[in-house]
Amino acid sequence: MRYALLINKDEAAWAKLDDACRAKWLERYAAYGQKMMAAGILRSGAMLEHTDAATTVRQRDGKRLVTDGPFAETTEQLAGFALIEVANLDEALRWAAGHPDAEWGSVEVRPIVPWDG
Amino acid sequence: MHHLVETVFRQEYARVFAALVRQLGDFDLAEDALMDAFSAALRVWPTQGVPAAPGAWLTTAARNAATSMARHRTLAAAKHELLVSPSGEAAVGPASEDFPDERLRLVFTCCHPALSLEARVALTLNALCGLPVPAIARLLLAEPAAVAQRLVRAKRKIRLARIPYEVPDGDQLAERLSGVLSVIYLLFTEGYGSTDDAPVVRAALCDEAIRMGRALSTLLPSDPEVGGLLALMLLHHARRDARTDADGDAVPLEAQDRARWDAGEIAEGLRLLDAAMARRQPGPYQVEAAIAALHATAPSWRATDWAQLAALYDTLVASQPSPSAYVARALAHGMAYQPARGLALLAQLGDGALVWAARAELQERALEDGAARASWTEAVARARNDRERRFFMQRARRVEVSGAGAADLPESAGCDRR
Numbered sequence: 290m291r292y293a294l295l296i297n298k299d300e301a302a303w304a305k306l307d308d309a310c311r312a313k314w315l316e317r318y319a320a321y322g323q324k325m326m327a328a329g330i331l332r333s334g335a336m337l338e339h340t341d342a343a344t345t346v347r348q349r350d351g352k353r354l355v356t357d358g359p360f361a362e363t364t365e366q367l368a369g370f371a372l373i374e375v376a377n378l379d380e381a382l383r384w385a386a387g388h389p390d391a392e393w394g395s396v397e398v399r400p401i402v403p404w405d406g
Numbered sequence: 407m408h409h410l411v412e413t414v415f416r417q418e419y420a421r422v423f424a425a426l427v428r429q430l431g432d433f434d435l436a437e438d439a440l441m442d443a444f445s446a447a448l449r450v451w452p453t454q455g456v457p458a459a460p461g462a463w464l465t466t467a468a469r470n471a472a473t474s475m476a477r478h479r480t481l482a483a484a485k486h487e488l489l490v491s492p493s494g495e496a497a498v499g500p501a502s503e504d505f506p507d508e509r510l511r512l513v514f515t516c517c518h519p520a521l522s523l524e525a526r527v528a529l530t531l532n533a534l535c536g537l538p539v540p541a542i543a544r545l546l547l548a549e550p551a552a553v554a555q556r557l558v559r560a561k562r563k564i565r566l567a568r569i570p571y572e573v574p575d576g577d578q579l580a581e582r583l584s585g586v587l588s589v590i591y592l593l594f595t596e597g598y599g600s601t602d603d604a605p606v607v608r609a610a611l612c613d614e615a616i617r618m619g620r621a622l623s624t625l626l627p628s629d630p631e632v633g634g635l636l637a638l639m640l641l642h643h644a645r646r647d648a649r650t651d652a653d654g655d656a657v658p659l660e661a662q663d664r665a666r667w668d669a670g671e672i673a674e675g676l677r678l679l680d681a682a683m684a685r686r687q688p689g690p691y692q693v694e695a696a697i698a699a700l701h702a703t704a705p706s707w708r709a710t711d712w713a714q715l716a717a718l719y720d721t722l723v724a725s726q727p728s729p730s731a732y733v734a735r736a737l738a739h740g741m742a743y744q745p746a747r748g749l750a751l752l753a754q755l756g757d758g759a760l761v762w763a764a765r766a767e768l769q770e771r772a773l774e775d776g777a778a779r780a781s782w783t784e785a786v787a788r789a790r791n792d793r794e795r796r797f798f799m800q801r802a803r804r805v806e807v808s809g810a811g812a813a814d815l816p817e818s819a820g821c822d823r824r
Contacts, residue, residue, distance in 0.1 A: 290568045377570035378520055379578065400567045 291332065291374045291401040292381040297365040298394025300339045317389040325373065325384065334371035365394055372401070410456065411447050418461040419536030424508035425465055427515075427571055430472050433533075433561040439472035440464070446471075509534065510625045511571050513618075517586040518569045525560035526589050527596075528553055535614045545611050546596070583626075587635050587691065590618050594639050598646075612643055623678070633682035634692035640675035641698035644668040656793050660707040672702045693722045697734075712742035730760060737764045745772035759788035763798060770805060779805045 306314070318336065325331035340359040347354040359366060368390065375381050378398070385396040419440070426436035443464045457463040516529040531537045531545065539557065543550040563569065574582045597611025619636040626632045648662040679695045697718050704710035719735030732755050740748015745768040752768070755761045766781035782802035789795035 377568045378518075379570050379572075379574060382520070383578075398567075 290377060290381075291372060291403075292378075293399045293401060294371040294373060294381070294385050294388065295367060295397040295399060296369045296371070296388065296390045296394060297363075297397065298368045298390050299364065300366050300368070302393070303368075304339075314389060321387065321389055322371075324387075325371065330373045330375050330384065332372040332374055334369070336369040337367060339368075340366045368394065408448065411444075411451055414456060414460045415444055415447065415464070416536050418464055420509055420512070420534045422461050422464045422468065423533055423536070424512040426468055426472070427512060427533075428508055429469065430476075431571070433564055435472055435475065436468070437561075438475060439468040442471035442475075443467035509621060510573055513586050513622070514573055514582060515564060515569055515571050517582075517589045518564075519582070519585055520567060520569055521560050521563060522556075523589075523592075525556050525563075526585075527592060528556050529560050530589055530593070530618070531614065532557055534618060537614075583629065584631070586622070587631060590615050590622070591635060591639070591691070593618070594642075598642060609646070612639070612646070615639060616643060628685070630682040630685040630687045631689040631691045633678045634689060634695045637675040637678035637682065638691055638695035638698055640671045640678070641695060641702050644671035644675065644702060654793075656797050658797065659701060664706070667702065675699065675702065688721075690722065690726045693718055693725070697722070710741075712738055716742045729755070729758065733758075733760045733764050737767060740764075740768040740771065745769070757788070759785050759790055759794065759798070762788060763801075766801065766805075775805055 303311075322331065322334065325334075343357075343359045345356045345358065345360050347356075371384075371388075373381065373384055375384065378400075381398050385391060385398050388396050390396065422443075423436060423440055426440060427433060430436050430439070446467050447460075447464065451457075512533055513530070516533050517526045521529065527546065528542055531542045532539070537545070539554045540550050542548075543553045546553065573579070593611050594615035597609055597613075597615065616636070616639050619632075619639055623629075623632050623636045644667050645659075645662065647668070648664070648666040649657055651657050675695065676699055679692065679699055682692050683696070697715060700711050700715055700718070716735065716738040719731060719738050723731050723735055733752070736748045736751035736755065738748075739751055740746075748768045749765060749772075752761055752765050762781050762785035766778045766785060769775075769778035769781055779802060782798055782805060786795055786798040786802060789798055
C-alpha cells in the first residue's frame with residue numbers, strides 16, 4: 290500500500306531561522322530520508338522551494354490561465370512530500386510522526402490510488 | 407420465529423462480523439454477506455430449527471455469500487484474492503477460542519484515531535454491538551440518514567486508507583487502548599448523563615458500554631485501566647435506580663436512597679477496582695473508580711470520606727483537567743475541611759451552572775443563607791436543561807424555607823481547622 294506524506298509548514302517561520310539552525314534541520318531531513326531508504330519504504334520524495342517560487346496554471350474554456358503563487362493562501366504551505374510503501378495506515382502514521390517537520394508543521398497522510406487494480 | 411432469529415443474530419453479530427472482516431478484509435463485503443446470511447437464516451431456521459452452533463452456521467453462510475458476491479463485483483479480482491488467502495482458513499467450524507481476539511481486532515479498527523470521534527462511536531455500536539442504523543440514530547439523538555452517511559464514510563476510509571485490522575503492538579498499544587476506552591466511556595456517559603429526551607432508550611447505551619467493558623476485560627484481563635473503567639461504570643450504574651424520583655426528576659447523590667443502590671454491582675466494581683489497583687499502575691479510570699467507590703461504600707453523604715475524595719480529585723485534575731473535575735475537587739475540599747477552602751478554589755473556576763451550584767452548597771454549609779440563596783438563583787439561570795433547572799430551584803426554595811441548619815453540616819466541617 291502506497292501513501293503520500295504531504296509535509297506542510299509555515300514558510301515564514303522557516304525563513305526566520307538562522308543559517309546554523311536551518312543547517313541542523315536539513316541534516317535531520319537527510320538523516321530521515323536515509324532511514325526511510327534503509328527501511329526500504331521510500332519510493333520518492335522531494336523538498337519544495339517556497340510558494341513565492343510557485344506558479345499555478347488552470348485551463349478554462351480552452352484558455353490557459355497562469356497566476357503567480359500557490360493555489361490557495363494558507364497558514365501552512367506544502368513544503369515537500371515523500372511517497373512511501375508500507376503495509377497499512379498504522380505504519381504510514383508511524384513514519385509520518387517520525388518526520389522532523391511533524392514537530393513544528395504537520396504531515397498529511399494520503400493513500401495513493403492504485404492504478405494497477 | 408422471526409423474533410428468535412433476530413435475537414440469535416444480535417447475540418452472534420459481533421463475533422461473526424469480526425471473523426468475516428478478518429477473512430474478507432473488507433467491512434462492506436462482510437456486512438453485505440452477513441445480511442445475506444441473516445436472510446438465509448430467516449428462510450431456513452423456521453423449517454429446520456436453529457442450528458446447534460448458530461454463529462458457525464452464520465459464518466459459513468456469510469462466507470459462501472461473500473464468495474459469490476465477490477465474483478460479481480467490479481473489484482472481484484482483488485477481493486477474490488483475499489477470499490482464498492491463507493487468512494481465510496478458519497472459515498468453517500464452531501465458534502471457538504479465537505473469537506475474542508477477532509473482536510479485539512475489530513475494536514481497535516472501529517476506534518482508530520484516524521476516524522472522527524462521531525464515526526468511532528457509530529461504528530462501534532454498529533460493528534461491535536450489532537445495532538442497525540435506526541437504533542444507533544435513536545441512541546445518539548441523530549438523524550438516521552446522518553448516521554448512515556457517517557458509517558459509509560468511515561467504512562470507506564477504513565478501506566481506502568487501509569486502516570489495519572489488528573491489535574497494535576508494544577509502543578502503540580497503550581496509546582490506542584486509551585482511545586478505545588474513551589469511546590466506551592463516552593457511550594456510557596452519553597447514556598448515563600442523558601437528561602432530557604428518551605432517557606429509557608438511551609439507558610441502553612450504558613448496557614452496551616458495560617457489555618463492551620466486560621468483553622474488553624475478558625480479552626485484556628491484566629490491564630489495570632480496562633479493569634478500572636469497568637469498575638467505574640459498574641459503580642455508577644449501581645446507582646441508576648436511585649438517581650431519579652417518581653416524576654423523573656434527578657435526585658442528587660446527597661439525597662439518594664442508598665438502599666436502592668445495586669449491591670451486586672457495587673461488590674463487583676469494588677472487586678475489579680481492587681484487582682486493578684493491586685497492579686500498581688495508576689490511571690485516570692482507576693482514580694475515577696476509586697472516587698465512585700468511596701461514595702458507593704459511604705454509609706451516608708455526611709459520613710463520606712471527604713478528605714480522601716479531595717486527595718483523589720487532586721490526583722484526577724492533574725491528569726484529566728476537566729471543568730467538572732475541578733468543581734468536584736473544590737466541593738470535596740470544602741466538605742472535608744472548611745467551606746472557605748472550597749469556595750476559594752471555586753473562585754478560580756469561572757461562571758458555569760455547576761460552579762454556582764457547588765458554591766451554593768458550600769455557602770449553605772458555612773451558614774451563609776443569603777449568599778447561598780443568591781448562588782442557587784445564579785445556578786438556575788445557567789442550568790443546561792429542565793431537569794437541572796428544577797433541581798436548582800428546589801434547592802433555592804429549601805434554603806428559603808428552612809435556612810441551612812447546623813444539622814446539615816457534615817461531621818468533619820468546622821472541626822478541622824487546617
